[in-house]
Amino acid sequence: MDVQGFPSDLLTVDLGASSVTLRVDPATYSLDALYGAAYIFIDRCFVLLDKPDASYRVTLAWKKREPTTDELRALVGEFANELLSCAWRAKISEDSRALIESVTAQALGGAMGPPTLEELEKFDFSDETFEDPLGIAMSWEEKHRKKAQPDDANPVDGAKVTEATATREKP
Amino acid sequence: MTELRLHRELYQAAALEQALGLFAPHGTFVRKEEPSHWVVEITARTLERERRIAGELGNYALGLTVKGRKR
Amino acid sequence: MNLVQLRNRSTTFAMPFRHRQVDGKVLITNTEGNFLLMSQEDFARFAEGAVPKESELYRRLAERNFVRAELDTRKMAERLRARKTFLHAGPNLHIAVVTLRCNETCVYCHASRADMSATHTDMSKETAARVVDLVFESTNPSVTIEFQGGEPLVNFDVVKHIIEVAREKNKTAGKGLEFTMVSNLSLMDEEKLAYLVDNRVQICTSIDGPEHLHDKQRKLPGLSAHQKATYWIRRINDAYAKMGLDPTLYHVEALLTTTRETLPRWKEVVDTYADLGCRALFLRPVDPFGFADRTAPRVEYPRLEYLEFYRSAVDYILELNKRGVEILERFAAIFLTKILGGQDPNFLDIRSPCGAGIGQIAYNYDGKVFTCDEGRMLHEMGDSTFLIGNVSPSAETTARSNYREMMTHETVRALAIASNLDAQPDCVNCTYQPYCGVCPVHNHKTQGSIFGRMRESSLCMVHKGIQDYLFSKIGGGDLETLEILRRWTTVRDRTHFLQTCAT
Numbered sequence: 219m220d221v222q223g224f225p226s227d228l229l230t231v232d233l234g235a236s237s238v239t240l241r242v243d244p245a246t247y248s249l250d251a252l253y254g255a256a257y258i259f260i261d262r263c264f265v266l267l268d269k270p271d272a273s274y275r276v277t278l279a280w281k282k283r284e285p286t287t288d289e290l291r292a293l294v295g296e297f298a299n300e301l302l303s304c305a306w307r308a309k310i311s312e313d314s315r316a317l318i319e320s321v322t323a324q325a326l327g328g329a330m331g332p333p334t335l336e337e338l339e340k341f342d343f344s345d346e347t348f349e350d351p352l353g354i355a356m357s358w359e360e361k362h363r364k365k366a367q368p369d370d371a372n373p374v375d376g377a378k379v380t381e382a383t384a385t386r387e388k389p
Numbered sequence: 390m391t392e393l394r395l396h397r398e399l400y401q402a403a404a405l406e407q408a409l410g411l412f413a414p415h416g417t418f419v420r421k422e423e424p425s426h427w428v429v430e431i432t433a434r435t436l437e438r439e440r441r442i443a444g445e446l447g448n449y450a451l452g453l454t455v456k457g458r459k460r
Numbered sequence: 461m462n463l464v465q466l467r468n469r470s471t472t473f474a475m476p477f478r479h480r481q482v483d484g485k486v487l488i489t490n491t492e493g494n495f496l497l498m499s500q501e502d503f504a505r506f507a508e509g510a511v512p513k514e515s516e517l518y519r520r521l522a523e524r525n526f527v528r529a530e531l532d533t534r535k536m537a538e539r540l541r542a543r544k545t546f547l548h549a550g551p552n553l554h555i556a557v558v559t560l561r562c563n564e565t566c567v568y569c570h571a572s573r574a575d576m577s578a579t580h581t582d583m584s585k586e587t588a589a590r591v592v593d594l595v596f597e598s599t600n601p602s603v604t605i606e607f608q609g610g611e612p613l614v615n616f617d618v619v620k621h622i623i624e625v626a627r628e629k630n631k632t633a634g635k636g637l638e639f640t641m642v643s644n645l646s647l648m649d650e651e652k653l654a655y656l657v658d659n660r661v662q663i664c665t666s667i668d669g670p671e672h673l674h675d676k677q678r679k680l681p682g683l684s685a686h687q688k689a690t691y692w693i694r695r696i697n698d699a700y701a702k703m704g705l706d707p708t709l710y711h712v713e714a715l716l717t718t719t720r721e722t723l724p725r726w727k728e729v730v731d732t733y734a735d736l737g738c739r740a741l742f743l744r745p746v747d748p749f750g751f752a753d754r755t756a757p758r759v760e761y762p763r764l765e766y767l768e769f770y771r772s773a774v775d776y777i778l779e780l781n782k783r784g785v786e787i788l789e790r791f792a793a794i795f796l797t798k799i800l801g802g803q804d805p806n807f808l809d810i811r812s813p814c815g816a817g818i819g820q821i822a823y824n825y826d827g828k829v830f831t832c833d834e835g836r837m838l839h840e841m842g843d844s845t846f847l848i849g850n851v852s853p854s855a856e857t858t859a860r861s862n863y864r865e866m867m868t869h870e871t872v873r874a875l876a877i878a879s880n881l882d883a884q885p886d887c888v889n890c891t892y893q894p895y896c897g898v899c900p901v902h903n904h905k906t907q908g909s910i911f912g913r914m915r916e917s918s919l920c921m922v923h924k925g926i927q928d929y930l931f932s933k934i935g936g937g938d939l940e941t942l943e944i945l946r947r948w949t950t951v952r953d954r955t956h957f958l959q960t961c962a963t
Contacts, residue, residue: 253451253455253458258907258908260451265447265448266447269398299916306885310884321882324547325547326868326872326873329599329867330599330867
């Protein structure tokens, strides 16, 4: 069944299962964007992600039985808009990272104020490793050696490390 | 019996394990592995219930996967 | 204008700018919030870098920092700084919901009011004391404690307790302390009035318009809610006048919630406010919190209809101003302060990032602490996403939150990022970005994520529509209207309400 406004090669509808399935191009929409959009819908739909070939496949199954065609159209339209929104937001965040971090740091710093003596007493000043998402504490050698040897143990986590490294490298 | 297939590249193993643990009281789950997917065979009282469990289990595993990526 | 017609777009003449069609003209704005309205032809010349250096247009563009060759970075930095001064200090607005009990039932109630028998929803004095402790930990040198409900007069003992404890603490803290109360006024009496006036509590109420509309939407069993509210508005204003306070500055402020019934009655609404001596009205659209899910079929409306109402009402307000009646519209005043004044009035719902957590905190009757009042309202609807702490004395010590923990809460951090317009699709390119703001809690409720999608946001539509209207007035050529709009940006400090350390 065709849904008005959507290319039939990208969208299929299964009225019996109350679901729609979209094909998503990974070249246009990153996995993060896909996750971001999918997550928004898990309260209303059963969301199933798959990767039958080079594309992603998203199935949104209405939790209620027998949605109308209009409801399904609205659902898939909203998903497509959210997917675009997530993809674009990721790009904006990458391009404007310095500005966003600066404003956020000032906002939170202004609200927090300086630490109290009690808080400083509890702070761990030891040499133990700590979370360093921006890689500030990494030496140049460590950083560049890590970039040349991505971690393939877990494809999902490996992808995250590569992405994080790539954003750290951006001037 | 209803089969839920979760792609290994898109769902974390730990997320699926945690989700299965939570849903254990609600049906019978047999877990299998394929080269590209984790497969869960779900058996419950009715087909409709199996559909619902499969959907909610998939959502839960997805949610935990998304959360796990941010750490 | 068809941008394709600009064949020779210059990449070296202009500083980064955003543009929008407003009333047949082209509006441009830049990062620091300067703006210029120009004809289509002038915009074409600007975009093509073909503005003669000796022309008036060039002069106007240059003095507003739109010309790359004439960029004044010092002025740019000053303007940016003026717009973001609120970043350097913590929450100044502390909303104390002293009870959920309310004696009125309002069709659009967003506070999830409780019946008068629900005494378990009264804040205790012990919790109130802990709230005051937290208020004074704010890094902001000025704090306002706002009493809300339900109806705060129902739990007047705790209101008094908070005032007394706060004033005592302020003897050493030395903050710029103020109190405000949002009340329906129906439980006011002379004794309560005397206390509130003597202790310099600013009073704000709701007036939905003429009596028949107000009473239809705000049920007060056996009585007229409108008559009660208007009686006490006049009584309080009278009390201020007797104290020698300037009535143009010191009077009860009132708010409006625009429902479907309000939309055709814009003139009656404005006349009601003017007759009451109100100097401002806030034409707020209905929001999606509290009872809204249930009552939406009755009160909701398309936002295009709201904007039509808004334009008619503000046109009429401007007309009244020209006849010498001093009354402004609050939404307009907020935006105009940014547009014409280059300052940020720190209205927490319309700034970037928004005030959730870092600019305001809401304390529920039970000691639970939220990023904002909207977050608290959502909690009463069953969604505790925006809960950031608990100061109740009955909470486990390990679970009881301190100020810094709340300010570094992951939810506060997430909302600061989600409401930063530099990170928001659509907003990042929007001409109104320097003046605008989003509400992540509204996004979460209506669209499922704190980021939202602005093209589908009813709040974005309202903000854009209002600013379109204001810029059409600014560029309309009517100098008298422009002068009125400038007057609306003037903020006169109401120092009488400032609680000094010695008092």
